[in-house]
Amino acid sequence: xxxxxxxxxxxxxxxxxxxxGLKASGRPDFALIxxxxxxxxxxAFTSNRVIAAPLVVDKENLTATGGRVxxxxxxxxxxxxxxxxxxxxxARATCAAVAQTFGCRAEEVFPSxxxxxxxPLPAEKLIAALPELAESLGCESSHFSEAAHAILTTxxxxxxxxxxxxxKSGDGAVSEVRIAAFGKGSGMIHPQxxxxxxxxxxxxxxxxVEPGDLDGYLxxxxxxxxxxxxxxxxxxxxxxxxxxxxxASGARIGAGDAAFAAALTEVCTxxxxxxxxxxxxxxxxxxLRVGGAANDADALRVAKAIAHSPLxxxxxxxxxxxxxxLVATIGYSGAxxxxxxxxxxxxxxxxxxxxxxxxxxxxxxxHEYISQREFSISIDLxxxxxxxxxxxxxxxxxxxxxxxxxxx
Amino acid sequence: xxxxxxxxxxxxxxxxxxxxGLKASGRPDFALIxxxxxxxxxxAFTSNRVIAAPLVVDKENLTATGGRVxxxxxxxxxxxxxxxxxxxxxARATCAAVAQTFGCRAEEVFPSxxxxxxxPLPAEKLIAALPELAESLGCESSHFSEAAHAILTTxxxxxxxxxxxxxKSGDGAVSEVRIAAFGKGSGMIHPQxxxxxxxxxxxxxxxxVEPGDLDGYLxxxxxxxxxxxxxxxxxxxxxxxxxxxxxASGARIGAGDAAFAAALTEVCTxxxxxxxxxxxxxxxxxxLRVGGAANDADALRVAKAIAHSPLxxxxxxxxxxxxxxLVATIGYSGAxxxxxxxxxxxxxxxxxxxxxxxxxxxxxxxHEYISQREFSISIDLxxxxxxxxxxxxxxxxxxxxxxxxxxx
Numbered sequence: 001x002x003x004x005x006x007x008x009x010x011x012x013x014x015x016x017x018x019x020x021g022l023k024a025s026g027r028p029d030f031a032l033i034x035x036x037x038x039x040x041x042x043x044a045f046t047s048n049r050v051i052a053a054p055l056v057v058d059k060e061n062l063t064a065t066g067g068r069v070x071x072x073x074x075x076x077x078x079x080x081x082x083x084x085x086x087x088x089x090x091a092r093a094t095c096a097a098v099a100q101t102f103g104c105r106a107e108e109v110f111p112s113x114x115x116x117x118x119x120p121l122p123a124e125k126l127i128a129a130l131p132e133l134a135e136s137l138g139c140e141s142s143h144f145s146e147a148a149h150a151i152l153t154t155x156x157x158x159x160x161x162x163x164x165x166x167x168k169s170g171d172g173a174v175s176e177v178r179i180a181a182f183g184k185g186s187g188m189i190h191p192q193x194x195x196x197x198x199x200x201x202x203x204x205x206x207x208x209v210e211p212g213d214l215d216g217y218l219x220x221x222x223x224x225x226x227x228x229x230x231x232x233x234x235x236x237x238x239x240x241x242x243x244x245x246x247x248a249s250g251a252r253i254g255a256g257d258a259a260f261a262a263a264l265t266e267v268c269t270x271x272x273x274x275x276x277x278x279x280x281x282x283x284x285x286x287x288l289r290v291g292g293a294a295n296d297a298d299a300l301r302v303a304k305a306i307a308h309s310p311l312x313x314x315x316x317x318x319x320x321x322x323x324x325x326l327v328a329t330i331g332y333s334g335a336x337x338x339x340x341x342x343x344x345x346x347x348x349x350x351x352x353x354x355x356x357x358x359x360x361x362x363x364x365x366x367h368e369y370i371s372q373r374e375f376s377i378s379i380d381l382x383x384x385x386x387x388x389x390x391x392x393x394x395x396x397x398x399x400x401x402x403x404x405x406x407x408x
Numbered sequence: 409x410x411x412x413x414x415x416x417x418x419x420x421x422x423x424x425x426x427x428x429g430l431k432a433s434g435r436p437d438f439a440l441i442x443x444x445x446x447x448x449x450x451x452a453f454t455s456n457r458v459i460a461a462p463l464v465v466d467k468e469n470l471t472a473t474g475g476r477v478x479x480x481x482x483x484x485x486x487x488x489x490x491x492x493x494x495x496x497x498x499a500r501a502t503c504a505a506v507a508q509t510f511g512c513r514a515e516e517v518f519p520s521x522x523x524x525x526x527x528p529l530p531a532e533k534l535i536a537a538l539p540e541l542a543e544s545l546g547c548e549s550s551h552f553s554e555a556a557h558a559i560l561t562t563x564x565x566x567x568x569x570x571x572x573x574x575x576k577s578g579d580g581a582v583s584e585v586r587i588a589a590f591g592k593g594s595g596m597i598h599p600q601x602x603x604x605x606x607x608x609x610x611x612x613x614x615x616x617v618e619p620g621d622l623d624g625y626l627x628x629x630x631x632x633x634x635x636x637x638x639x640x641x642x643x644x645x646x647x648x649x650x651x652x653x654x655x656a657s658g659a660r661i662g663a664g665d666a667a668f669a670a671a672l673t674e675v676c677t678x679x680x681x682x683x684x685x686x687x688x689x690x691x692x693x694x695x696l697r698v699g700g701a702a703n704d705a706d707a708l709r710v711a712k713a714i715a716h717s718p719l720x721x722x723x724x725x726x727x728x729x730x731x732x733x734l735v736a737t738i739g740y741s742g743a744x745x746x747x748x749x750x751x752x753x754x755x756x757x758x759x760x761x762x763x764x765x766x767x768x769x770x771x772x773x774x775h776e777y778i779s780q781r782e783f784s785i786s787i788d789l790x791x792x793x794x795x796x797x798x799x800x801x802x803x804x805x806x807x808x809x810x811x812x813x814x815x816x
Contacts, residue, residue, distance in 0.1 A: 050739025050747040050763070082735045084748070084764035117732025118765050187719065232718040234733075235740040310640040310718070310803070311811055318812030324525025325642075327490045331458030332643040339458040340492070355458070356492035357526050395718070397808050403719055404726030404804075 004141045008162040010178040010206035012036050012246025015143040016136040017150035020129040022077030022115065022122070028150035030129050032098075033072040033202060034137055038108055039244040040208075041069040042215035044222050046239035053080045053087035053121075054111040055240065057095065061107040067211025069244055070108035072202060073098050073126070074151045076184070080113040080121035081237045090123035097127040101134050112200050112240050114153055114184060148182035151200060154402055155186045155278050159201075161270035163263040167207070167251035175251035177207040177260070179267050183241075187280035187403060190230040190308075199226065201241045201271050203264070208247030213255045217264055218243045225268035229391045231279035232399070233308040241268075276391045277374075281399030284316045286392050287376040292343075293386030298335035302379060303390035305333035313395035321366035323351045330379065341382040346370055412549045416570040418586040418614035420444050420654025423551040424544040425558035428537040430485030430523065430530070436558035438537050440506075441480040441610060442545055446516055447652040448616075449477040450623035452630050454647035461488045461495035461529070462519040463648065465503065469515045475619025477652055478516035480610060481506050481534070484559050484592070488521040488529035489645045498531035505535040509542050520608050520648050522561055522592065556590035559608060562810055563594045563686050567609075569678035571671040575615070575659040583659035585615040585668070587675050591649075593683040598638040598716075607634065609649045609679050611672070616655030621663045625672055626651045633676035637799045639687035640807070641716040649676075684799045685782075689807030692724045694800050695784040700751075701794030706743035710787060711798035713741035721803035729774035731759045738787065749790040754778055 013035055020030040043062060045055050062069075073094060080087045095109040113121060137143065148158040163179045183201030209217070222241060243264075253260050277285050288306055293299035306312055309329045315322040323344055330337055344352035346369050350360055369375060421443055428438040451470060453463050470477075481502060488495045503517040521529060545551065556566040571587045591609030617625070630649060651672075661668050685693050696714055701707035714720055717737045723730040731752055738745055752760035754777050758768055777783060 046740075048736060048739040049745045050735050050750075079732070082732055082747075082760070082764055084762065086764075116730075117736060118730075118760070119732075234717050234719045234736065237736045237739055308716070309642055310807070311642045314808050314811035317808065320812065322524075322526075324487070324490055324527075327458050328456060328525060328642065328645045331456040331645055337457045339490075342458075352490070352526070354492065356490055356494075357528075395808065396812075397805050399718070400722050400725065400803065400805050400808060403722035404728065 003162060004145060004160065006141050008164070008178060008180060009139060009141055009144050010180050010204045010246060010248070012039070012206050012248030013204055014137040014139045015147040016133045017146040018129040018133040018136065020075065020125045022075055022125060028146070029075055029077045030126055030133065031074045031147035031150040032133055032137065033147065033204070033244070034102060035070055035244060035246050036248070037246070038068040038070050039246045040211045040214050041067050041110070042211060042218040042243045044218055044241045046236055048235050048237045050082065050237050052113060052238040053083060053091045054113045055238065056088060057091045058110055061110065064107040068108060069110045070104040071098050071102055072110040072112065072242060074112040074200060075126055076151050076153050077115040078113055078119060078121045079115045079117045079238050082118045083120045086120050090121040093123040094126050097130055101130045110242060114151065114200055114238055117237060144180065144182065151184045153184060153186065154280055155184050157278050159183050159271055159274040159278065161267040161274070163267045165259050165263045167253060169251065175249050177205060177249050177251045179203065179205045179263055181267050181271050183271050183275065185275040186278050187231060190233045190235045199236065199239050199275055201226065203241065203243045203267060206246050206249035207260065208250070208252045209245040214243055214245055216255055217261060220261065221264050221268045224265065225272040228389065229272045229276045230304065230307040231276060231282070231393050273391055276393055279393035280402045281396040282393035283373070283396050284394040285374045286316060288390040288392065289376060289378040291378070291387040292380040292382045292384065294336040294384040295386040296388060297386070299386040299388040301333045301335040302330055302381070303388055305329045307390060307392035310395055316370060316394035317396045319367055319371040321346065321351065321363060321370055327352065327355065335381070336383050337381060338383065343380040343382070345378040347376055411570060412553060412568065414549050416572070416586060416588060417547060417549055417552050418588050418612045418654060420447070420614050420656030421612055422545040422547050423555040424541045425554040426537040426541040426544065428483065428533045430483055430533060436554070437483055437485045438534055438541065439482045439555035439558040440541055440545065441555065441612070442510060443478055443652060443654050444656070445654070446476040446478050447654045448619045448622050449475050449518070450619060450626040450651045452626055452649045454644055456643050456645045458490065458645050460521060460646040461491060461499045462521045463646065464496060465499040466518055466648070469518065472515040475623070476516060477518045478512040479506050479510055480518040480520065480650060482520040482559050482608060483534055484561050485523040486521060486527060486529045487523045487525045487646050490526045491528045494528050498529040501531040502534050505538055509538045518650060522559065522608055522646055525645060552588065552590065559592045561592060561594065562688055563592050565686050567591050567679055567682040567686065569675040569682070571675045573667050573671045575661060577659065583657050585613060585657050585659045587611065587613045587671050589675050589679050591679050591683065594639070594686050594688045598641045598643045607644065607647050607683055609634065611649065611651045611675060614654050614657035615668065616658070616660045617653040622651055622653055624663055625669060628669065629672050629676045632673065633680040636797065637680045637684045638712065638715040639684060639690070639801050681799055684801055687801035688810045689804040690801035691781070691804050692802040693782045694724060696798040696800065697784060697786040699786070699795040700788040700790045700792065702744040702792040703794040704796060705794070707794040707796040709741045709743045710738055710789070711796055713737045715798060715800035718803055724778065724802035725804045727775055727779040729754065729759065729771055729778055735760065735763065743789070744791050745789060746791065751788040751790070753786040755784055
């Protein structure tokens with residue numbers, strides 16, 4: 001569900017956006033999510049060993065509060081990474097000013113940053129924008145979408161997803177639980193979250209979930225959503241997924257609720273696919289379905305090798321059904337492979353059978369199929385029962401243009 | 409040494425080239441190296457688990473002969489890979505016809521192919537060109553360079569390297585030993601040879617070296633030359649380095665000859681750098697010098713992560729001194745890293761110190777330095793004594809143009 005309406009916004013949260021002056025474009029670049037009461041929180045961060053200052057502070061703060069967040073403060077235009085002690089001071093100064101504005105503890109603030117790496121974050125610009133930002137807060141869909149817009153960098157479109165479910169409590173009463181997410185990410189996208197960009201995603205629910213249970217849901221869902229996408233194979237220093245539960249629906253959810261997990265998976269998978277679909281310069285979105293691998297890890301090796309092969313990705317950009325490049329990539333992926341047993345289909349079209357060109361291979365039909373903006377490639381290795389689904393993009397002239405002239 | 413003259417061509421070999429009609433351009437596409445007598449041979453092949461038909465035949469033939477080659481038969485325009493049994497038959501038919509032409513055993517023929525994957529090789533075109541090719545053979549530098557030209561695909565220039573050394577025999581007599589190499593490679597370049605393209609390199613010497621010793625020299629040299637380069641991170645199904653020793657100089661060389669190893673290293677390092685310098689669409693050639701790693705393997709992890717990062721490579725294309733992308737890449741390389749101790753220099757310019765922007769960082773000077781066609785980046789991790797030198801390219805619009813419209 002992508003319907004943005006007031007009835008889709010989880011209760012217990014307010015949203016706001018302002019122009020702090022970090023984006024050269026002068027567009028809004030600072031957003032807040034403010035929970036009415038401290039919300040249960042679980043977060044997943046990049047596995048990059050170089051991590052940005054806000055992530056260091058986030059981890060400290062979540063530990064200090066036992067998993068409670070009052071305010072998420074998110075800026076675009078500067079990643080606050082590789083900026084040494086000054087970067088940490090900027091993140092902490094922002095937390096302190098936000099805490100003062102909203103009457104909470106500094107540890108209850110969750111800062112996030114995205115943008116250029118290696119340039120000190122001017123915290124004073126964020127702090128100066130806080131009064132205006134506090135004034136602008138609201139709980140309507142328009143406030144939600146303004147926050148979603150402010151955190152974009154090279155993204156072309158806002159990314160948001162919604163789900164609703166009904167929870168029956170012990171006494172038979174039925175409560176509606178809402179889940180909503182917004183996020184950003186377009187380049188430097190190969191999240192490897194521990195439980196992975198700079199991808200920033202904020203998932204909100206008005207269910208009442210304890211922090212430990214919330215963490216369990218988050219770890220499970222990132223594995224099959226954000227950890228299954230790649231635009232360019234570059235794992236960011238700032239990737240963050242934050243899941244907040246306000247409890248404002250009154251519905252209590254413990255560990256192992258299948259309906260809640262399914263709704264959360266639907267929202268996170270939608271967000272992951274939206275990030276890929278808006279990948280820098282992307283003209284094709286490709287769903288890779290790898291099956292018959294010796295195990296799931298091997299299936300993922302094959303999918304990632306394909307998703308990171310410049311030769312495969314440029315062939316897609318040219319709508320070129322050059323399946324030989326796929327075979328070569330499968331061969332160096334590190335997965336257990338019998339070259340004579342590889343089958344490849346583009347959608348329903350058999351392209352390669354037993355490692356060679358399929359007898360029914362029709363180059364014109366294959367070209368037409370992969371000329372679509374979204375298409376699917378299925379690979380069967382015939383080695384076992386391992387499988388995965390992975391989403392990625394092509395590699396285009398526009399990607400080069402975007403990234404060959406970023407900081408200068 | 410890159411001087412092409414009759415005095416630089418190892419004795420005991422003849423060379424030829426012809427137009428077999430495999431290249432759509434109609435240019436020469438079939439080359440032969442013919443040893444006057446069966447030459448000692450050592451070969452290194454791709455580590456890709458999908459390997460082309462000629463490599464299967466090469467391995468069988470080298471085993472059958474105990475490391476002896478009479479003729480190397482090399483075609484461009486078709487990789488003869490992923491073509492099933494028909495591909496093997498095409499390679500064997502070529503060997504049989506070459507053997508008949510030159511009066512040797514089919515097992516003494518070493519076939520190589522480069523070009524598109526997945527299209528059956530028309531062996532009959534190669535076989536039909538053999539009489540003309542046999543007529544054209546010669547041992548002069550012009551014949552050598554014609555063979556070097558015929559095996560090119562997307563390469564813009566011929567690649568060759570030469571070395572000479574003097575060997576003193578037990579009785580005090582001095583013999584001149586010559587080493588010469590030609591090869592090709594521009595895209596799908598990340599050789600991982602076991603002792604790695606489609607990179608094809610033929611190294612010839614007129615020293616007398618037994619096959620087992622020759623194999624030892626080859627395994628050592630590929631590790632510090634061809635296995636230290638990457639254009640696009642795609643490891644080919646056809647990569648081959650063949651080292652042939654004719655013995656025609658009369659100089660016998662056993663295992664562990666430092667002067668011979670040094671000359672061979674000079675030739676192979678030159679060839680590896682020539683492949684990178686002609687990398688598809690490359691406008692910059694970058695030497696990565698990683699030091700202070702926990703061990704050599706970690707140093708190589710960092711170099712490869714940088715060499716394969718689209719964000720780093722596009723920044724180079726734009727002459728953009730965006731060192732933050734380097735720090736991010738080092739962070740996800742998998743190497744042991746202390747983010748606060750990373751130092752980076754562009755040439756002699758200190759860019760990053762202790763993980764943050766160096767106080768003396770001068771963006772204009774850094775931009776000017778990396779605007780050169782060839783430049784060097786040094787990284788010190790301060791973790792130990794591991795190091796490596798690695799060569800790679802930028803990622804440009806021209807790379808996209810070359811590869812987005814290859815087979816169609």
